[in-house]
Amino acid sequence: MSRVVVKDVCFSYRSGEEVLKGITLDFDEKSTAIIGQNGAGKTTFVKLLKGLLKPTRGEIYILGRSANEMTAAALAPFIGLVFQNPNDQIFRSTVLEEVMFGPLNIGEDPKGARKKAEEALEMVGLTEKASENPHDLRLSEKKLVCVASIVAMEPEILILDEPTIAQDHAGMAAIRQVIRRFKEQGKLVMGILHDMDFAAENFERVVVFHQGTVVADDDPREVFSRESLLQRAGLEVPHITRLGWSLGRKETFLTEAELIQSLRGEGSTDR
Numbered sequence: 384m385s386r387v388v389v390k391d392v393c394f395s396y397r398s399g400e401e402v403l404k405g406i407t408l409d410f411d412e413k414s415t416a417i418i419g420q421n422g423a424g425k426t427t428f429v430k431l432l433k434g435l436l437k438p439t440r441g442e443i444y445i446l447g448r449s450a451n452e453m454t455a456a457a458l459a460p461f462i463g464l465v466f467q468n469p470n471d472q473i474f475r476s477t478v479l480e481e482v483m484f485g486p487l488n489i490g491e492d493p494k495g496a497r498k499k500a501e502e503a504l505e506m507v508g509l510t511e512k513a514s515e516n517p518h519d520l521r522l523s524e525k526k527l528v529c530v531a532s533i534v535a536m537e538p539e540i541l542i543l544d545e546p547t548i549a550q551d552h553a554g555m556a557a558i559r560q561v562i563r564r565f566k567e568q569g570k571l572v573m574g575i576l577h578d579m580d581f582a583a584e585n586f587e588r589v590v591v592f593h594q595g596t597v598v599a600d601d602d603p604r605e606v607f608s609r610e611s612l613l614q615r616a617g618l619e620v621p622h623i624t625r626l627g628w629s630l631g632r633k634e635t636f637l638t639e640a641e642l643i644q645s646l647r648g649e650g651s652t653d654r
């Protein structure tokens with residue numbers, strides 16, 4: 384079933400400067416990475432899905448409801464967006480209050496909201512920071528607080544705008560875990576990413592934005608095998624893919640494990 388339907392959507396912040404130029408996309412439960420160079424329109428696109436902006440043309444349906452006619456508040460229980468910049472999202476004085484705010488705001492009672500907030504904080508590894516002021520945390524931790532705030536609302540659709548920026552090893556693992564958990568629950572996860580390695584490893588579909596249009600939309604192996612298209616869109620192939628090619632392999636590897644398996648001669652990927 385399509386969770387999100389986008390039909391011929393255009394958007395301009397200022398008249399005459401179209402940032403999105405007729406986007407048509409359908410999203411089912413397949414986890415999807417959105418990639419594209421700076422200014423390609425990725426954040427604008429997900430703000431439209433979330434109802435924070437309204438298309439200048441075209442239609443968007445979220446779980447069968449017309450987003451054009453709904454406010455961001457009305458869409459909040461169904462679709463959660465973790466902002467690119469955590470300072471745009473954080474506004475409470477403790478981490479726990481910050482993470483409880485979302486569930487409370489969509490009608491959860493205080494006890495239930497606290498339970499969901501504590502579970503979400505545990506998932507991202509921030510249980511110890513629950514009573515701290517989120518503004519005092521490091522950028523990587525602030526981003527994880529924002530992830531937890533949205534996870535605690537248990538939306539059907541989760542969108543992460545650049546979750547891996549500034550993350551260390553533990554932060555990356557926490558984000559991987561959140562993505563995996565949503566996938567297991569049959570929910571739609573979308574991630575905007577500059578990190579091609581992370582996109583290749585964690586998502587089942589990749590959509591490439593370039594100057595306000597979609598220039599590729601396929602499974603990761605297909606998209607990351609198209610080096611010239613990626614170059615035109617200002618993007619690189621994942622490091623592991625490049626390493627495989629430089630070792631003379633023809634396949635497009637998406638993970639270290641795939642490359643190692645191929646090098647050991649124990650089998651190869653199906654491409």
Ligand SMILES: Nc1ncnc2c1ncn2[C@@H]1O[C@H](COP(=O)(O)OP(=O)(O)OP(=O)(O)O)[C@@H](O)[C@H]1O
Nearest residue numbers: 396397402419420421422423424425426427428467
């Ligand atoms: N609030 C705004 N007012 C005017 N123009 C804007 C605004 N926000 C974004 N833009 C412009 O819209 C275009 C698309 O921006 P957007 O933030 O959607 O790109 P992006 O793909 O998310 O880029 P990045 O990878 O840098 O986050 C850019 O040219 C940007 O300058």
Ligand SMILES: [Mg+2]
Nearest residue numbers: 425426427467
């Ligand atoms: Mg952006």
